[in-house]
Amino acid sequence: MNQLSPTAALEKELIDCIKNHFAGEIKTVEALGGAWTDETMRTLLKVAPAVYVAFIGNSPSDLRYCVKQTWALFVSVNVLNGVRIEPEKAFLIHDYLIKLLNNRRFNCAARAMQFSQSANLFSDLSAKRGLFVYGLYFIVDMPLPADDEQHTIDDFITYYHKFISVTPSWESLNTLPQDNNND
Numbered sequence: 001m002n003q004l005s006p007t008a009a010l011e012k013e014l015i016d017c018i019k020n021h022f023a024g025e026i027k028t029v030e031a032l033g034g035a036w037t038d039e040t041m042r043t044l045l046k047v048a049p050a051v052y053v054a055f056i057g058n059s060p061s062d063l064r065y066c067v068k069q070t071w072a073l074f075v076s077v078n079v080l081n082g083v084r085i086e087p088e089k090a091f092l093i094h095d096y097l098i099k100l101l102n103n104r105r106f107n108c109a110a111r112a113m114q115f116s117q118s119a120n121l122f123s124d125l126s127a128k129r130g131l132f133v134y135g136l137y138f139i140v141d142m143p144l145p146a147d148d149e150q151h152t153i154d155d156f157i158t159y160y161h162k163f164i165s166v167t168p169s170w171e172s173l174n175t176l177p178q179d180n181n182n183d
Contacts, residue, residue: 005145006108006109006142006143006144006145007055007069007142009107009108010069010071010106010108010109010140010142011031011053011055013106013107013108014053014071014073014101014106015029015030015031015053017100017101017104017106018051018053018073018097018100021096021100022051022093022096025049025089025093026049026050026051026093027047027048027049027050028047028050028051029050029051029052029053030050030052030053031052031053031054032052032053032054032074033054048076048077048078049075049076049077049078049089049090049093050075050076051073051074051075051076051093051097052073052074052076053071053072053073054071054072054073054074055069055070055071056069056070056071056072056137057069057070058070058142061110061141061142063110063111063141065143065144065146066110066141066142066143066144067141067142067144068139068140068141068142069139069140069141069142070116070137070138070139071113071137071138071139071140072135072136072137072138073097073101073135073136073137073138074121074133074134074135074136075090075093075094075097075133075134075135075136076132076133077089077090077093077132078132090132090134094118094134094136097136098115098118098136101113101115101138102114102115102138106140108142108143109140109141109142109143110140110141110142110143111140111141112140113138113139113140114138114139114140115136115137115138116137116138116139117136117137118134118135118136118137119134119135119137120134121133121134121135
C-alpha cells in the first residue's frame with residue numbers, strides 16, 4: 001500500500017488548483033488538519049488573506065465502491081476593530097472559489113465537485129485575533145482504494161459476449177439493468 005490515498009490526492013489537487021488560480025492574490029493555501037486552537041488563529045492572522053483546505057468526513061454514496069466526501073475551505077481575511085480591512089477582496093475570494101470549484105472534475109474523483117453551502121464564521125475568538133473567516137463547503141464522490149487491479153463482469157454495465165456453443169456462433173453487446181449499485 002505505497003500509493004497515495006484518494007483523499008490525500010484530492011487534498012493535493014485542491015491546494016494546487018487554488019494556488020494556481022489565485023497566484024499573487026492569496027498569501028497561502030494549505031491543508032488544515034486539526035482544530036481551531038489559539039495557535040492556529042495566530043498562524044491565520046500572520047498570513048491573511050489565506051485559504052485553508054480541510055477534509056470534513058465521509059457519507060454513503062450512490063456509486064459502487066465510493067463514498068461521498070465533504071470538504072471545507074476556510075477563507076481568512078484581516079479585520080481592524082471588527083471591520084474587514086479589504087471587504088471586497090474577501091467577497092471576491094469567496095465568490096471565485098465557488099466559481100472555480102463547483103462542477104469541477106478532479107483526476108482522483110469519481111464525479112465533479114459540487115458546492116454545498118457557505119457560512120460566515122466570524123466569532124468572538126476570531127474577532128479577538130483580528131480575523132474574519134468564511135467557510136465554503138463542497139461534496140464530491142470519491143472512489144475507495146482498490147485492493148488490486150482485477151475486475152469482474154460485475155463491475156461493468158455493458159459487456160461483450162461471444163457465444164461459441166451456438167451454430168453458427170454469434171456475438172452480442174449486452175447492457176445490464178442499472179440500479180444504485182451500478183453507475
